[in-house]
Amino acid sequence: MFKNMYNWIDERLDITPMWRDIADHEVPEHVNPAHHFSAFVYCFGGLTFFITVIQILSGMFLTMYYVPDIINAYYSVDYLQHQVAFGAIVRGMHHWGASLVIVMMFLHTLRVFFTGSYKAPREMNWVVGMLIFFVMLGLGFTGYLLPWDNKAYYATKVGLEIAGSVPFLGDYIKELMNGGTIVGAQTLTRFFAIHVFFLPGVLLALLAGHFFMIRKQGISGPL
Amino acid sequence: MDHNEQQETTHKPVKRKEMSRRQFLSYTLGGAGAFMAGGAILPMIRFAVDPILQKKEKGAFVKAIEESKVTSEPQQVDFKVHQVDGWYESDPKMQAWITKDEKGNIFALSPVCKHLGCTIGWSGEEAPNLYHCPCHGARYNKEGKNLKVAPKPLDEYQVKRENGWVYLGPLEPNTRV
Amino acid sequence: MAHKHDPNEKIVFIGDSRVRKKDHSNVVPPDYTAFPGKSEAFIPNFLLKEWMVGVVVLVGFLTLVIAEPAPLGYPADPLNSAFIPMPDWYFLFLYQLLKYPYASGDYIVLGILGLSGLPFISLLLAPFLDTGKERRFYRRPIASSLMLVSLVAVAYLTWVSWNHYEHELEINGQIPEHIEREIKAREAIEKGLPRPVPGREKIAAMVAADDPAFTETMTKAQCIACHGAELEGANGPTLRGIGDVLSKEELVETITNGKANGNMPAFKDNLSTEEIDKIATWLSKQKAEAK
Numbered sequence: 209m210f211k212n213m214y215n216w217i218d219e220r221l222d223i224t225p226m227w228r229d230i231a232d233h234e235v236p237e238h239v240n241p242a243h244h245f246s247a248f249v250y251c252f253g254g255l256t257f258f259i260t261v262i263q264i265l266s267g268m269f270l271t272m273y274y275v276p277d278i279i280n281a282y283y284s285v286d287y288l289q290h291q292v293a294f295g296a297i298v299r300g301m302h303h304w305g306a307s308l309v310i311v312m313m314f315l316h317t318l319r320v321f322f323t324g325s326y327k328a329p330r331e332m333n334w335v336v337g338m339l340i341f342f343v344m345l346g347l348g349f350t351g352y353l354l355p356w357d358n359k360a361y362y363a364t365k366v367g368l369e370i371a372g373s374v375p376f377l378g379d380y381i382k383e384l385m386n387g388g389t390i391v392g393a394q395t396l397t398r399f400f401a402i403h404v405f406f407l408p409g410v411l412l413a414l415l416a417g418h419f420f421m422i423r424k425q426g427i428s429g430p431l
Numbered sequence: 432m433d434h435n436e437q438q439e440t441t442h443k444p445v446k447r448k449e450m451s452r453r454q455f456l457s458y459t460l461g462g463a464g465a466f467m468a469g470g471a472i473l474p475m476i477r478f479a480v481d482p483i484l485q486k487k488e489k490g491a492f493v494k495a496i497e498e499s500k501v502t503s504e505p506q507q508v509d510f511k512v513h514q515v516d517g518w519y520e521s522d523p524k525m526q527a528w529i530t531k532d533e534k535g536n537i538f539a540l541s542p543v544c545k546h547l548g549c550t551i552g553w554s555g556e557e558a559p560n561l562y563h564c565p566c567h568g569a570r571y572n573k574e575g576k577n578l579k580v581a582p583k584p585l586d587e588y589q590v591k592r593e594n595g596w597v598y599l600g601p602l603e604p605n606t607r608v
Numbered sequence: 609m610a611h612k613h614d615p616n617e618k619i620v621f622i623g624d625s626r627v628r629k630k631d632h633s634n635v636v637p638p639d640y641t642a643f644p645g646k647s648e649a650f651i652p653n654f655l656l657k658e659w660m661v662g663v664v665v666l667v668g669f670l671t672l673v674i675a676e677p678a679p680l681g682y683p684a685d686p687l688n689s690a691f692i693p694m695p696d697w698y699f700l701f702l703y704q705l706l707k708y709p710y711a712s713g714d715y716i717v718l719g720i721l722g723l724s725g726l727p728f729i730s731l732l733l734a735p736f737l738d739t740g741k742e743r744r745f746y747r748r749p750i751a752s753s754l755m756l757v758s759l760v761a762v763a764y765l766t767w768v769s770w771n772h773y774e775h776e777l778e779i780n781g782q783i784p785e786h787i788e789r790e791i792k793a794r795e796a797i798e799k800g801l802p803r804p805v806p807g808r809e810k811i812a813a814m815v816a817a818d819d820p821a822f823t824e825t826m827t828k829a830q831c832i833a834c835h836g837a838e839l840e841g842a843n844g845p846t847l848r849g850i851g852d853v854l855s856k857e858e859l860v861e862t863i864t865n866g867k868a869n870g871n872m873p874a875f876k877d878n879l880s881t882e883e884i885d886k887i888a889t890w891l892s893k894q895k896a897e898a899k
Contacts, residue, residue, distance in 0.1 A: 235654040237645030269475040282683040283518035292481045294474040303678035324743025331735035338732045361684035362693035456652040463659040
């Protein structure tokens, strides 16, 4: 039955070549950890993506309970962590996953750097990758504020002070991110919107570009 | 990978119902994929469906009105219940129409119309000695029996009488009609 | 199609906007025949190995998540002056860097643009700065050594920052809020009390509020000036439920001689011993109802 359904769709949209291209392309030996154990360094990119998927999923589920409001944010986090079944696990996944993504991405970046894989013709992919790195740091920074505990509040205050000391534009950047002159209700909603809609949107677009370029250019050759 | 070679050397020459190498790989791949997806997603699913698995708290009884004040004419009584909704605690106002029947039993009806959830009133000009709903003209008698439009009789609060006071508990379907 | 369909008729798309497959690509084709060794198909052969690594990582990750709950401190309080701000660990190096004299104060521009902005921008543009053909890191000493120096610097700064934080905690005799909170929650649960939610602690009700010890003696002594009209706490701490914290003897001692460097004044000159005893007896009855 599935075969018939597949054929029906394939007849109309010709989807076979699309996934065939992904499924059948050959992967060279030098990135295969089964051939050379040291090739595990080539896994970090894939692992970054894996953890990113976990982040997106756990984040989606967390918003079922979380409210971005300075009165209720803390209590909704407290509630989902302690009163909801598996709440500690889901929040834990999102919290520790954020750190793990940074670690994996850092290792992936180092691998690409030290194997010189960013050289021609893959310059653009490196730039896109670095942009992904910055977006991830942005996600980490905006996500830190959301539980609205002291740690969140003061770390954000310090972060915004740093942003405020950028020459010329600093005060504007700070006020824009604050959504006013203090770190308060409007900062929280702003950070929530950035954390949940804007940056993930940018991230997905960049990831699509990253993968498209890998597929188009292939993995860099052995050293 | 050595296990590929093992796979090939352990191939028996006798043709039996054997998996091809590709099939074996596909199944292992599916298994690993299912494990990863399950390990990550199952806790989240349990997390999401928690509200339907949470123990429902039994509503407490709330002091509403002195017994002596209840008459055979329905009276509107406002009372407050303590409600815990996740992290949000509040004391929403509730309403009840309290009446004493011929046998001296006290019963309290919910003011929520069973048609589409508007709020009913007692004995207006349009419907003397009946409950009337202003939205679509549903009517109920004193016992809460549905006479017009509404599909079901009015809900009833559980009632408890103690030390001369009437206490109201959680709502239940009408037991009188 | 509205007209009669002829099975032999060839369908021709008019204004076909589908992208034609190009036979000749001007990008290096992903063909690895030139590479030594065996290559294998992505699905299922290679992906399986990737996913084995994924499974191991996931198991490790879930173990961490179960063993170590995500931290949550106390609700944000803009007036809390004792709190030591701390960014997430991956920003620590930047946080530390901007503390140094040549990266802060008058030199903040240098700190922000020179010491943090420039390295990030050069990292972003690395392929255009390091344009040689050589890929092996030991054959491109400048790029590699710059990267290694940055790595060491980042690791060092992170370490210094963390050390400093721990040191400050020790000086102030503090423990991080999220740990303190968990300890308190555990203690409450061991005592059979409900799990406390910071900022929403139930204030214990006053016991025997019509006792003359409160209505007369304590009014005379003006306890309520600091402890609140209903002892709910104002400048001084709340006295509701004080009986759980201090014994009668300790209460007598506190009222007689004061506490906390005179923040709680000594009342031995204003009140008689009997009066103090009366108040202490009443206060020791102020216990939160056990639930």
